[in-house]
Amino acid sequence: MRQRYKPWADDFLEENSHLIIPDPSKHKNKWRRLFGNDNPIHIEVGTGKGQFLIGMAGQYPNVNFIGVEFVKSIIVTAAEKVILSEQKNILLLNEDAADLLEIFSENELTTIYLNFSDPWPKNRHEKRRLTYQSFLEKYQVILNPSGEVIFKTDNRGLFEYSLVSFSKYGMELNEINLDLHDHDDPTNVMTEYEEKFSAKGQPIYRCRARFLNKK
Numbered sequence: 001m002r003q004r005y006k007p008w009a010d011d012f013l014e015e016n017s018h019l020i021i022p023d024p025s026k027h028k029n030k031w032r033r034l035f036g037n038d039n040p041i042h043i044e045v046g047t048g049k050g051q052f053l054i055g056m057a058g059q060y061p062n063v064n065f066i067g068v069e070f071v072k073s074i075i076v077t078a079a080e081k082v083i084l085s086e087q088k089n090i091l092l093l094n095e096d097a098a099d100l101l102e103i104f105s106e107n108e109l110t111t112i113y114l115n116f117s118d119p120w121p122k123n124r125h126e127k128r129r130l131t132y133q134s135f136l137e138k139y140q141v142i143l144n145p146s147g148e149v150i151f152k153t154d155n156r157g158l159f160e161y162s163l164v165s166f167s168k169y170g171m172e173l174n175e176i177n178l179d180l181h182d183h184d185d186p187t188n189v190m191t192e193y194e195e196k197f198s199a200k201g202q203p204i205y206r207c208r209a210r211f212l213n214k215k
């Protein structure tokens with residue numbers, strides 16, 4: 001995702017620390033307190049510029065949404081959009097998904113969205129894919145027993161890899177969709193990448209996956 005360098009990004013982060021939460025491990029097991037309600041928590045990992053999160057927050061006002069994005073300049077763009085949207089049920093974290101276990105406690109989340117995750121097509125980069133086993137291990141801990149991972153992508157190779165990775169890990173696969181836009185689904189909130197790729201006529205793949213044996 002291309003972004004301009006934003007030299008003022010650090011100041012922006014500091015001024016908006018109510019939205020882009022610094023030192024998030026302090027809130028481990030206390031995220032609902034920060035939202036000021038007892039609603040379920042859904043996170044998007046690799047949230048990009050925030051379009052999906054804002055759309056979902058509007059559609060589901062009784063859900064707390066958290067976007068995790070490790071590129072500072074991108075999360076600043078997402079934050080600017082969240083501020084304009086005036087949605088109160090969104091928080092953002094400028095963090096690496098590799099650190100999710102430091103940020104969320106066991107069973108704290110209901111849903112993890114992986115939208116158009118970077119494919120990392122080279123074999124030697126497999127460990128960076130957000131559906132690699134080491135990430136699944138983290139998702140398994142922080143999702144509650146009925147929680148699920150919902151994965152959307154335009155990338156056939158990453159989709160196939162991820163279905164295998166989920167299955168090998170013993171996850172239950174549900175609703176494997178090979179052309180999400182084949183029919184109108186008014187509940188589907190499009191991400192920036194989804195808009196771009198579906199406008200080019202590319203099929204969008206989606207699946208839902210659940211951990212059967214929660215540790």
Ligand SMILES: C[S@@+](CC[C@H](N)C(=O)[O-])C[C@H]1O[C@@H](n2cnc3c(N)ncnc32)[C@H](O)[C@@H]1O
Binds near residue numbers: 074095097118
């Ligand atoms: C291809 S973009 C997709 C953005 C958005 N989800 C969408 O669908 O439009 C992937 C995003 O994931 C972020 N990302 C990749 N790996 C990450 C990680 N380990 N932790 C946090 N963010 C990550 C990238 O910086 C990038 O913004």
